[in-house]
Amino acid sequence: MSFLIPIVISxxxxxxxxxxxxxxxxGATQAVIDAAKAVLDPERYxxxxxxxxxxxxxxxxxxxxxxxxxxxxxxPSLANLVSWLHxxxxxxxxxxxxPANDTDPSTQQALLPGSLDFERIFFYHSAEIYLSESHLDYxxxxxxxxxxxxxxxxxxxRLPVTPAAEPDLTTDLTTQNFLMLQQRxxxxxxxxxxxxxxxxxxxxPRNFLRNLTANEQHNFLQELxxxxxxxxxxxxxxxxxxNQKIDAYVDVAFLADIPVSKVVExxxxxxxxxxxxxxxxxxxEEVVLDYRLTLIDTLAHLCEMYRRSIPRESSDS
Numbered sequence: 001m002s003f004l005i006p007i008v009i010s011x012x013x014x015x016x017x018x019x020x021x022x023x024x025x026x027g028a029t030q031a032v033i034d035a036a037k038a039v040l041d042p043e044r045y046x047x048x049x050x051x052x053x054x055x056x057x058x059x060x061x062x063x064x065x066x067x068x069x070x071x072x073x074x075x076p077s078l079a080n081l082v083s084w085l086h087x088x089x090x091x092x093x094x095x096x097x098x099p100a101n102d103t104d105p106s107t108q109q110a111l112l113p114g115s116l117d118f119e120r121i122f123f124y125h126s127a128e129i130y131l132s133e134s135h136l137d138y139x140x141x142x143x144x145x146x147x148x149x150x151x152x153x154x155x156x157x158r159l160p161v162t163p164a165a166e167p168d169l170t171t172d173l174t175t176q177n178f179l180m181l182q183q184r185x186x187x188x189x190x191x192x193x194x195x196x197x198x199x200x201x202x203x204x205p206r207n208f209l210r211n212l213t214a215n216e217q218h219n220f221l222q223e224l225x226x227x228x229x230x231x232x233x234x235x236x237x238x239x240x241x242x243n244q245k246i247d248a249y250v251d252v253a254f255l256a257d258i259p260v261s262k263v264v265e266x267x268x269x270x271x272x273x274x275x276x277x278x279x280x281x282x283x284x285e286e287v288v289l290d291y292r293l294t295l296i297d298t299l300a301h302l303c304e305m306y307r308r309s310i311p312r313e314s315s316d317s
Contacts, residue, residue: 020046022066023143026056027073027081028097028133035136036071045140053077060090069093069143072124082124093150094124095142100134127152152206208257224252225266228298232270235294250301260299267295 023045025036033049040047048063050056060067070092072078078096085091127149131142205211212220227249234242253263275285 020044021068021143021147022063023047023069023071024056024059024063024067025049025071027075027077028071032073032097032133032136036139039137039139040143041140045143053081056081057084060085060088064090064092067092069095069146071095071097071139071143073097074099074123078123085124091125091150093143093146094128095139095146096123096128096130097136098130098132100132205257207255209262210257220256221262221266224249224258225270227252228266229270231298232274232291232294235291235297246298246301250298250305253302254305260302263298263302264295267291267298 020042021044023040025033025047026049028036037047048059050059072081072094074096127146129142129146129149131139209217209220227245231242231245231249234245252258271288271291274291275288278285278287
């Protein structure tokens with residue numbers, strides 16, 4: 001049995017300033033709306049702010065194929081908004097703002113930027129992100145994280161259960177289809193807008209090597225070693241597929257957050273195996289030194305992946 005983390009097809013497009021991510025912000029006070037707009041770089045985010053529920057519904061119906069993330073505010077209207085979204089088979093990345101004076105201990109940890117609580121109750125879907133109004137400076141980061149979590153949602157993800165609601169197979173299938181279309185659209189948009197940064201948003205801590213079980217780690221590393229051995233074998237052969245193989249290998253290593261030391265370790269293990277085989281055949285072991293170029297090439301690809309994937313600081317915009 002093999003264990004594979006899905007490979008993202010490599011792309012080398014240069015980062016672009018267009019298109020921007022379209023954000024729909026609704027339910028907050030004007031002061032919060034103004035503060036949110038102030039912290040979101042207009043070169044990266046375009047913000048629309050409906051002023052009523054009817055306008056919100058109209059915007060969603062008209063723009064749901066273009067909206068990249070919802071920013072909603074907790075309050076009496078949230079349940080009605082979420083119910084309407086579910087009834088209309090609409091799942092989108094979401095950040096949910098909560099008042100800065102919320103003193104409920106059960107929500108305080110979830111409201112810290114970057115926190116994950118997989119046991120918490122959710123309003124909209126299991127990939128929604130919570131943020132306190134007191135941490136609005138992190139809104140851009142949390143929108144990015146909401147998109148990243150949304151891209152990992154399963155088509156059969158859990159939704160809040162309404163006891164009185166009757167199962168509706170047609171709505172469920174429509175929701176699943178819309179989710180998959182949105183995930184594909186967002187992935188393509190991130191690739192177009194951000195180049196390698198699009199891959200960054202596909203990373204999920206659940207797929208990091210250190211978070212896998214011991215058996216999964218073993219199987220994954222065996223697959224990674226197998227892929228690298230194929231690169232080694234074909235490194236000095238004629239052909240145009242080498243860069244694609246290295247890119248695919250680097251994508252997998254990047255998505256699994258593989259440390260550089262592990263990449264070097266895999267290289268050394270394979271070189272030791274090659275050296276032993278050459279010795280058995282009575283051939284010189286010095287040939288393995290030539291494959292230092294393979295390691296340098298692979299590490300160069302990996303470093304470039306990390307360099308291009310680091311979100312820019314606002315001061316660099």
